[in-house]
Amino acid sequence: MTTGAVIFAQNNASLDYIKLAVFSAKQLIKHLDIPVSIVTDSPGWLSTGYPEHPFDHVISVDFKDTTQLKAFNDGALSLKKLEWKNFIRDQIYDLSPYDRTLVIDSDYIINSSILKPALSNQYDFQIYKRSMDLADWRPTNEFERINQYSIPFYWGTVFIFEKNEITKALFDLISYIKSNWLYFRNLYSIESTTFRNDFAFSIAIHIMNGKTNGGFAIELPGKMIYTKDKDFLISMEDTTMRFLVEKKDYHGEYTLTKTQDLDVHVMNKLSLSRYIDGGIGV
Amino acid sequence: MSKGFVVFAQNTKTVDYVRQAYALALSIKYTQKEVANISIITNDEIPKKYRKAFDQIIPIPWFDKKGDSRYATEHRWKVFHVTPYDETIVLDTDMLLLEDVNVWWDYCSNHDVRFCNRIKNYKLDIVLDPVSRKTFIANNLTSPYCALHYFKKSDYALEFYKTLEFVCKNWEWCWTNFAPKQYQNACSMDLAIAVTIEIMLAHDTVLDNLNPLEFIHMRGSIQGWSNTQASWRNTVTHVLNSKGDLVVGNIKQSKLFHYIEKEFLTEDIITRLEELNGQA
Numbered sequence: 001m002t003t004g005a006v007i008f009a010q011n012n013a014s015l016d017y018i019k020l021a022v023f024s025a026k027q028l029i030k031h032l033d034i035p036v037s038i039v040t041d042s043p044g045w046l047s048t049g050y051p052e053h054p055f056d057h058v059i060s061v062d063f064k065d066t067t068q069l070k071a072f073n074d075g076a077l078s079l080k081k082l083e084w085k086n087f088i089r090d091q092i093y094d095l096s097p098y099d100r101t102l103v104i105d106s107d108y109i110i111n112s113s114i115l116k117p118a119l120s121n122q123y124d125f126q127i128y129k130r131s132m133d134l135a136d137w138r139p140t141n142e143f144e145r146i147n148q149y150s151i152p153f154y155w156g157t158v159f160i161f162e163k164n165e166i167t168k169a170l171f172d173l174i175s176y177i178k179s180n181w182l183y184f185r186n187l188y189s190i191e192s193t194t195f196r197n198d199f200a201f202s203i204a205i206h207i208m209n210g211k212t213n214g215g216f217a218i219e220l221p222g223k224m225i226y227t228k229d230k231d232f233l234i235s236m237e238d239t240t241m242r243f244l245v246e247k248k249d250y251h252g253e254y255t256l257t258k259t260q261d262l263d264v265h266v267m268n269k270l271s272l273s274r275y276i277d278g279g280i281g282v
Numbered sequence: 283m284s285k286g287f288v289v290f291a292q293n294t295k296t297v298d299y300v301r302q303a304y305a306l307a308l309s310i311k312y313t314q315k316e317v318a319n320i321s322i323i324t325n326d327e328i329p330k331k332y333r334k335a336f337d338q339i340i341p342i343p344w345f346d347k348k349g350d351s352r353y354a355t356e357h358r359w360k361v362f363h364v365t366p367y368d369e370t371i372v373l374d375t376d377m378l379l380l381e382d383v384n385v386w387w388d389y390c391s392n393h394d395v396r397f398c399n400r401i402k403n404y405k406l407d408i409v410l411d412p413v414s415r416k417t418f419i420a421n422n423l424t425s426p427y428c429a430l431h432y433f434k435k436s437d438y439a440l441e442f443y444k445t446l447e448f449v450c451k452n453w454e455w456c457w458t459n460f461a462p463k464q465y466q467n468a469c470s471m472d473l474a475i476a477v478t479i480e481i482m483l484a485h486d487t488v489l490d491n492l493n494p495l496e497f498i499h500m501r502g503s504i505q506g507w508s509n510t511q512a513s514w515r516n517t518v519t520h521v522l523n524s525k526g527d528l529v530v531g532n533i534k535q536s537k538l539f540h541y542i543e544k545e546f547l548t549e550d551i552i553t554r555l556e557e558l559n560g561q562a
Contacts, residue, residue, distance in 0.1 A: 145405070148506060148507055148508060149507065149517060149518050149531050150531055150532060150533075151405075151531075151532060151533060187532060188532055189531075206532070206533075210534060211527075211529060211532065211533060211534040212406065212533065212534040212536055213406045213536075
């Protein structure tokens with residue numbers, strides 16, 4: 001039984017996801033001590049730009065232009081619409097070289113070994129449902145259910161699966177949902193037209209649960225801790241991360257927050273990118 | 283020991299409770315593997331088509347006038363005295379049973395009386411109901427649901443129902459003494475039971491947290507919506523499929539479903555229930 005991690009990285013014109021993936025992979029290896037592979041449509045850029053990369057396997061996928069745009073904040077005062085390539089997550093079953101795979105987004109920064117026990121669990125599929133915003137005043141409804149009328153929300157950001165017939169069925173189902181997104185979007189009253197893996201995973205898990213509360217998806221240890229793209233990462237030292245998080249009622253002002261020994265989903269990828277480049281992320 | 287479900291049905295000018303009871307009976311016949319007996323207590327006429335769904339049709343005893351109170355509940359304490367079963371689960375008529383609930387009988391058989399004190403919304407979240415339970419909260423009362431409860435013929439249950447009779451007949455005095463805050467101007471059965479529990483100090487005898495009795499309550503205010511609509515049916519879709527699964531908002535409903543709105547019970551729903559029972 002082989003165990004390893006996979007990170008997806010598909011660059012767009014404004015953001016070097018491969019840079020984020022290299023950084024994220026190093027953190028993952030440091031704390032979880034498992035091999036990490038990358039799935040990318042830009043293997044050339046990986047070998048040119050990051051020849052010392054830590055990846056066990058480089059899994060190449062076809063480069064496809066996407067018309068899907070997503071609004072990314074960069075702090076509370078800046079908003080950009082960027083290309084968003086998130087259409088191959090469902091292929092992970094076939095792409096992963098491991099029997100048991102931890103999949104993380106390139107903006108998920110591992111700073112602890114909390115996921116280690118989950119890597120030796122015998123469950124088919126583990127994922128985060130519970131989450132915590134570092135800005136504790138912000139509403140969290142959008143991460144509790146896919147909308148107020150509908151089903152529980154699961155984070156497609158981090159999950160662990162074991163290859164077997166059941167998880168094959170799950171990823172086939174996610175592919176089916178993706179292929180028929182317009183239908184499922186309407187069926188589940190999702191307002192946003194943008195395809196989101198979180199939603200596709202949530203719908204697929206709901207169906208795998210027989211459309212009721214079931215135990216198909218086991219929750220990963222702890223909670224998905226996140227900062228939104230309206231916040232900034234400003235420093236990282238050993239396992240301590242410092243953020244400027246959006247201040248309540250003061251648009252464009254921030255509160256300094258610190259995490260220690262916590263894995264954090266840093267949604268402001270532009271800030272994370274600047275930090276990796278040696279800046280302070282602001 | 284005979285076991286069965288009992289419903290109380292008193293038609294009003296606007297609601298055909300007997301028809302609701304018929305739909306509930308069909309759902310019981312379809313879903314229950316061991317205990318599928320159901321009797322109806324009513325003084326209303328039962329259409330011929332409905333009769334075969336019920337084991338017994340029992341007239342409301344000691345009946346001197348048709349229920350003219352706000353909730354028409356003043357006769358419901360009589361259920362203990364007329365049930366044909368040794369062990370009875372009492373249900374409201376505007377409910378559908380969606381799964382086998384034999385485990386309820388297994389659990390309740392160890393007790394004399396058990397009330398449901400836990401409800402869920404259609405998202406299957408356990409919820410509190412602070413809007414309609416203001417009086418209970420203000421007076422620090424327990425929160426039993428008469429819509430689903432169990433009793434067996436026993437001395438303790440008889441004592442409980444005699445006390446409940448007293449409360450129903452003297453509800454103004456009881457409210458004044460046990461529920462003076464957020465005073466209710468009518469006799470609601472749930473409040474009468476909560477007061478009975480106070481009078482008998484029966485908190486631990488008829489309620490407990492392990493109790494498996496629960497149902498899905500479709501009151502709009504507990505569905506977790508930012509804007510509560512007049513009708514839940516205008517907010518989320520629902521379908522009763524050919525397997526008997528009731529899916530609301532894409533979520534398969536479990537066990538017992540309390541639909542509340544009489545308009546939910548369309549002819550299509552009745553027909554589907556009849557089909558499930560091989561009556562099509």
